[in-house]
Amino acid sequence: MEADSVQVGEFWKKSPSFLETLKIAINLNADKMVSRVAELHDDFSNTIFSVTQNQLQLRFGHKRSHSHEENFLEPQRKKILPGRGVGNVLPDGTKFEKATPLDLVPSDDDEHLSQGDNDEDEDIPALKDTVVKNLKEWILPSGQNVGKIIEENVSANAEKVKNKKRLTIYEKAILRYGVSNIIDLSVMNEWFSAKDIKFMAKDYIDLLKVPQLPAEENTFISKVESMTLKGDANGAYKFCIETHVNSEENNYMYKISKIYSEFIYRSKNKVDILDYAGDTHTELDVIMKAFGYIIEGLNTGFGTHQKWGESFCPLSKSKDYNKGRKCDLRFLSISGVDLGEWEFASEVIPHKVVSDRCRSARVNQSILNGLLNLNLTDEQAKNIKVPFVQICGTSGQMLIVDLVEGFYVVFPGPKFELPTKLQHIKKLKSAVNIINFIMNIYEQTNEIAETQENTRNGFNDIFSDNTDIKPIHYKAKYIHKPWWSPKSKRS
Numbered sequence: 001m002e003a004d005s006v007q008v009g010e011f012w013k014k015s016p017s018f019l020e021t022l023k024i025a026i027n028l029n030a031d032k033m034v035s036r037v038a039e040l041h042d043d044f045s046n047t048i049f050s051v052t053q054n055q056l057q058l059r060f061g062h063k064r065s066h067s068h069e070e071n072f073l074e075p076q077r078k079k080i081l082p083g084r085g086v087g088n089v090l091p092d093g094t095k096f097e098k099a100t101p102l103d104l105v106p107s108d109d110d111e112h113l114s115q116g117d118n119d120e121d122e123d124i125p126a127l128k129d130t131v132v133k134n135l136k137e138w139i140l141p142s143g144q145n146v147g148k149i150i151e152e153n154v155s156a157n158a159e160k161v162k163n164k165k166r167l168t169i170y171e172k173a174i175l176r177y178g179v180s181n182i183i184d185l186s187v188m189n190e191w192f193s194a195k196d197i198k199f200m201a202k203d204y205i206d207l208l209k210v211p212q213l214p215a216e217e218n219t220f221i222s223k224v225e226s227m228t229l230k231g232d233a234n235g236a237y238k239f240c241i242e243t244h245v246n247s248e249e250n251n252y253m254y255k256i257s258k259i260y261s262e263f264i265y266r267s268k269n270k271v272d273i274l275d276y277a278g279d280t281h282t283e284l285d286v287i288m289k290a291f292g293y294i295i296e297g298l299n300t301g302f303g304t305h306q307k308w309g310e311s312f313c314p315l316s317k318s319k320d321y322n323k324g325r326k327c328d329l330r331f332l333s334i335s336g337v338d339l340g341e342w343e344f345a346s347e348v349i350p351h352k353v354v355s356d357r358c359r360s361a362r363v364n365q366s367i368l369n370g371l372l373n374l375n376l377t378d379e380q381a382k383n384i385k386v387p388f389v390q391i392c393g394t395s396g397q398m399l400i401v402d403l404v405e406g407f408y409v410v411f412p413g414p415k416f417e418l419p420t421k422l423q424h425i426k427k428l429k430s431a432v433n434i435i436n437f438i439m440n441i442y443e444q445t446n447e448i449a450e451t452q453e454n455t456r457n458g459f460n461d462i463f464s465d466n467t468d469i470k471p472i473h474y475k476a477k478y479i480h481k482p483w484w485s486p487k488s489k490r491s
Helices: 005-014 016-040 053-060 146-161 169-180 194-200 202-209 215-229 233-246 252-267 283-299 350-372 378-383 427-449
Strands: 182-184 305-313 325-332 338-345 386-392 395-404 407-417
Touching: 146 169, 146 407, 169 182, 169 350, 182 350, 194 202, 202 395, 202 407, 215 233, 215 252, 233 252, 252 283, 252 427, 283 305, 283 325, 283 338, 283 427, 305 350, 325 350, 338 350, 338 427, 350 386, 350 395, 350 407, 350 427, 378 427, 386 427, 395 427, 407 427
Parallel strands: 182 407, 338 386
Antiparallel strands: 305 325, 325 338, 386 395, 395 407
């Protein structure tokens, strides 16, 4: 007589073989993830990254949605066909216990993460709040007042969208910028004439150009490029190593020779250091394989440090985000003062580029506010600016946010490309030079921040207290908090 199916099921569940099989199934995905990281970390023993299985799952498993569709529909539930099991009962009546769910890591393009794990700002501010009255007039060469231009355009945008069910990413960005008192000249440049924009950026021309490399370093790079492109990658690699060893520790030649040797080592035996086959790379690939070694090489000798991945900027916290916003890369002073936040994406997708830039601008506005709330002199307040970088795939751009004439102005700076093929080695020069320039600015800000008394006591975030010291420099009265979407109001 055949055994009853229920008894067989119960016997199977209690057997050592079942428990071992279940254990393997649960750990299978995690093992694949660790194997994947091992592949990315070939000869990466000196890396800046300390990646654990749990950190990867926390940071990149619960990544902000790319929002390829601004308002995607919930996936329809599948209908249960006759004869199929329901819940934990099989068609023949056999019951089984619910297995421990696998901690699956969503892909970089997962569209349907839960709202609790999705840190993207899906909401928009109330239209009546989108225009901030500026306390100061800023008259341009055209005779127009900057405040008037912003008010008219932001108001027109609010009027345009008030009856729309679906907003474009530009319309959303303008609403968020308006209530945050931000002028992003990469998004709002058409509101101003070329002459007026030049006037607005007159004090930032040197910063936005980035200085040229010193002659010695320039000669070194030219020789490495020439050797590599003539087919002598091994000779170029050896030359880089010898130059690194014989250079004064922590000077610029010491750093760039290390970076160039690392790039050649990674790329000389690969078609592309980023892709396995076609456009299959992820955001994590971009950070770890095409970018991280540059920061690692430049970071030696600096007083600043970085936090990667699962990191929150406390200066960007709000009522429903008590830890702040998630950041891809944060630069901090010796004592942990935020100096800048950088944003990454796996590729260039127009609406994601705009959305990420708007978000990053507001995070860096929060960081600028934190610095301006220190007990600064007028000269120190004038010198403090927050440069940051946005990288999408291999495309990068430097930006600077500063509090100018009562507005937070985002100035778009030079663009660069991260090389991923040996024959593209010439792209590395501008990428390294721009990133080094920004890190030097952070180092200067670090020196100011570390000599100042923090005017904000952490207990004041918990207990009501107005006794903390207020900054008195000339920018202090114009400090304005950025807008963030409350979780409770998100759809």
